[in-house]
C-alpha cells in the first residue's frame with residue numbers, strides 16, 4: 001500500500017486502537033483490511049469532507065478536496081457496484097458548492113439532516129422547529145455580534161458559531177454565553193461540537209443515522225467511512241464487522257485505522273480505487 005499511515009493501531013471497528021499495535025503491524029493490518037473491503041459485493045464509500053478530503057482553512061467557502069482525493073472519488077464512483085457518498089456537517093448547499101461532485105455522488109448535509117440521493121433535497125421544518133430555529137438565530141447572532149473574529153454560519157436546521165480566528169479567551173467567553181442562553185431559551189436544541197465550531201440545531205440526526213440510511217438505500221454489503229472530527233465518531237460507531245473506519249488526524253476514535261490527514265486519506269482512496277478496479281468482487 002502506498003498510503004503513508006500513522007499507525008496508531010488496528011482493531012475491530014468500535015475499539016479505540018491508539019498506540020495498540022507496532023507501526024509495521026498496523027500498516028500491514030490496514031493494507032489487508034483494505035484489500036478485503038475492495039472485494040465487497042456492493043461497496044459504499046462514505047466520506048466526511050472538511051479535515052478528511054479537504055485540508056482545514058480559515059474561510060469555510062474556500063475549502064476544496066485535494067485533487068488526488070477528487071480523482072480517486074471519480075474513479076470509485078465510475079466502478080460497478082460501488083456507491084460514493086459525502087457525509088458532511090455542512091449545509092447541503094455549502095457542500096454542493098465546495099465539493100464540486102458529480103450527481104452520481106450521494107450527498108448528506110447538516111450531519112444527516114439533508115440528503116441529495118434521488119433528485120433535489122429539501123428540509124421542511126415544522127412550526128415548532130421554525131420557532132426553535134428562530135430562537136437559535138437570535139441567540140447566536142447576538143452572542144457573536146461584539147466580536148469581529150467570531151462568525152455565525154446559517155444552516156437549514158440550525159446555526160454554527162465559528163471561532164477559528166478568535167483568541168482563546170474570546171472563544172471561551174462566546175461558547176459559554178451561547179451554551180448558557182441556549183440552555184435557558186432554547187433547551188430543545190441539539191448541540192454539536194466540531195473543530196473551532198459549536199453548532200445548535202433543531203434536529204438531532206447524526207452521521208451514524210446517515211451511514212445506516214445510506215447502507216440501506218445503496219444495498220451495500222460493506223461500508224468504508226473516513227472522517228476526522230467529533231461528529232464523525234457517530235459514523236464510526238455505526239460500522240459493523242467487515243466495514244472499514246478510517247480516522248484522519250489526531251484524537252480519540254472508534255475507527256479501526258488512522259492516517260495523518262487529508263493527503264494520506266487521498267492515498268488510501270487511491271489505493272482502494274486501484275484495488276477495486278483490478279480485484280474480483282465477492
Ligand SMILES: O=P(O)(O)OC[C@H]1O[C@H](O[C@H]2O[C@H](CO)[C@@H](O)[C@H](O)[C@H]2O)[C@H](O)[C@@H](O)[C@@H]1O
Nearest residue numbers: 049050056057058060088089090164195196197
Ligand atoms: O462534517 P464536515 O464535512 O467535516 O464539516 C464540519 C464543518 O466543516 C466546516 O467547518 C470546518 O471547516 C472549515 C474549513 O476548513 C473551518 O474553517 C472550520 O473551523 C471547521 O469547523 C463547516 O463550515 C461547518 O459547517 C461544518 O459543520
